[in-house]
Amino acid sequence: MASTIKDVAKMADVSISTVSRVINDSKPVSPEARRRVLHAIEVLDYKPNEVARSLVTKKSNIIGVIVNDIGNGYVSQVLRGVEEIGRMFNYDILLSSSYGDLEVEMKFANLFSQKQVEGIILISDILNERLMYKLDQIKIPYVVINRFYTIDQAATVSINNKNATYKMTQYLIDEGHEKIGYVALRKDMDRTNETYKIKGYREAMQQNDLKAKIIYAEGLDQEAAEDVIEDIIEDIEDKRYTALFCTQDILAIHLMNELSDRGIRVPDDISICGFGGTELSEIIRPSLTTVKEPFYDIGAVAVRKLLKSVEAKQELKRDTVFLPVEIIKRNSVKTI
Amino acid sequence: MASTIKDVAKMADVSISTVSRVINDSKPVSPEARRRVLHAIEVLDYKPNEVARSLVTKKSNIIGVIVNDIGNGYVSQVLRGVEEIGRMFNYDILLSSSYGDLEVEMKFANLFSQKQVEGIILISDILNERLMYKLDQIKIPYVVINRFYTIDQAATVSINNKNATYKMTQYLIDEGHEKIGYVALRKDMDRTNETYKIKGYREAMQQNDLKAKIIYAEGLDQEAAEDVIEDIIEDIEDKRYTALFCTQDILAIHLMNELSDRGIRVPDDISICGFGGTELSEIIRPSLTTVKEPFYDIGAVAVRKLLKSVEAKQELKRDTVFLPVEIIKRNSVKTI
C-alpha cells in the first residue's frame, strides 16, 4: 500500500495539516518542521493521492478529448498540440474515440463529466449538435475543432478557408495557370467549409478574369477520385485544364494516382495541388504542393483557450480563432 | 452545481445508502423506494461523482498510456486498439506523449500513479529500462509495446519478427526471385528486433540455397535511403538484385522514390517490399507489398492482458504474446 499523508505526519511527528502545508506551500511552516516533513516524504516515497485531492479541491486537472478516430492523421496531429500545451498548464488528457457515433459521443461526455473533467475538446470530422447542446446544459466548457464543418455557436479554432483557397489559387495563377479547376467535396455543402473554400477560389479567379470551374467529388477515396477523373478525362486530354486544385490532400493523391494510371504525367501534363499539408503530401512523388493547415497549432490554441477560461473561471468566449495557413510549394505544380 | 447523492436522497425521501444501493444495484431495495430514487435521479439529472467513488472503492477505472509520439502513425494505430478494448472493460485512458524523453516518461509515471491509474501501457520506439524498473517498484502493472526493441523482462505484445521476414522472403523466392537483398536498420542492433528479422531472412535464403546479402541503412528517412541507393546503385544497374526487402515501409517508400528519380522502375526493373503495413504502403504507387503488423490487435491484446490481470488482482505474467502477421501482396513485387 502506498503511504498517505497520515504516515508522513506520524513519521515527521507533526499533524497532517502541517504536512499538507509543506506540500502545497500554502501557509508558513517552521524550518524545522518542514525539514522533518520533507525527510519523511523522501523516506516514505510519499506522493499525494490526486483523487483525494480532487475531491476536496474540486479540481481534477484533467480535460477530456473526444475524437472521431485517433488513427486519423489529422486527429492525431491536432491531438499533439492539445496534449503538449495541456501539459504545460498541468492538465492531463482523458481520451476517447467515437468513430463517428453520435450516441457514443454523448456517452463519453457523461462519462467525462462524472470523472470531473474541467473541460472538453472535440476533434471531429462530423458535426454533433446535440452533444454541444448537452455540454452547454451540464455547463462543461468546450472547444470544437472541426476540419469540415463551419461552427458558429461554440468556441472553435479554425483557419480562414476562403482566404486559404484564395491564396493558393492566386499562386497557381502567378505560376501562369489560367485553366484551373477546383475539385470540391459535395457533401452537406451548405454547412461545411467547402462553401468558403469555393468562394476563395472563385474570387481569385474572378479578380484575374478567369473562368471558375468546380468539379464535384462524392468522397475522398480512390473510388471517388476515379469517378472524377472519368468525368473530366477528355477535358484533361484536350488541355482544358492546366491545374486541378483539390479540396483535400488525400483526394489529390488519389487523383494523381488515377492520372498516372492513364499515362498523364503530373506536373508535366497537368498540375495538381492539395489542401491539408498531411505527412503524405510530402512523401508522395511528385511531392504535393498544398495548403498547410497548422494542425498542431489548432490543437494548441484550442486547449489554451479552453484552459485560460477554466483557470480564470470565466465563461468561454464562443468565437472562432483563425490561424494562418501556409502555401507549401513542391513539385506537383509546374510553372507555365 | 451538480447534484449529489444527498440531493437525490432528500428528494426521494430515503437515506443516501438506499440511493447508493439502487445506483450500484448492490443490495435489494424495495420497488417503491427504487422507483422514487430513480425518479429523483431523473429529475435532478444526477450523475455519480466518479472521483468520490474512486476514493472509496480504490478503483479509478483509468489506465495510463505513455507514448513516444501520438502523431506517429504506428502509435496512433496501436492506440486505437488500446482505447477501444479498454473501453469495453469500462476503462478510460489517460494519455501522454513523451517525445522520447526518458526523464519525462518517468514524470508521467509518477503523475499517473498519483492519479491512481490501475495500469500503464507503454507504446514507444525507444527503450526505457529505468521506467520499467520504477513501475515495478511502485507496483503498477504495465505492458510494453515496442516495435523495435526486444523486451524480455516485462509483459509485452509483439509479432514473431523472425517468422515474419522468413515468410516474406519465402514469398519473394516463390515469385521467382533469387537475388534478394535485405535492407536493415543499423542501430542498437544487438538489442532490437532487427537481429531476428535478419535471421528470418537468412534462414529462408539458406534453405533455398540462395546467398543472403544485408544492406545497412543508417536511418529511415530520405537521406538514409539516398545513401543506401548510392551504395548499391551499380549493383542494381547490373541486375545483381531482383528484389529489395526493406525493414520498414517508410524506408521502402523512400527507396522507391530514389529509384524512380534515377529512372529505375519498380517493379519492372527491381521489386521492392516493406514491413509494417502502414497506411502509406497502400496509397503509394506502385502500392507496396509488405508484411502487415497487426497494430490494432497489438494494442487490443496488450490492454486485455493488462486489464485481465488487474481485474483478477493477480500479477501480470511477464511474457511476450506473439501475434500473427500477414503478407500483403500488392504491386511493388513482380513475378519473375
Added chain:
DNA sequence: CTGTTAGCGCATTCAG
C-alpha cells in the same frame, strides 16, 4: 429491506 455511521486521503477552516 433500510438508516446510521465510519472512513477513503486530503485541504481548510478555526482556535490556539
Added chain:
DNA sequence: CTGAATGCGCTAACAG
C-alpha cells in the same frame, strides 16, 4: 506557526 476538527461525495459495514 500548529493541531483538531470538518467535510468533499461516496461505499460499505453494521445494526436494526
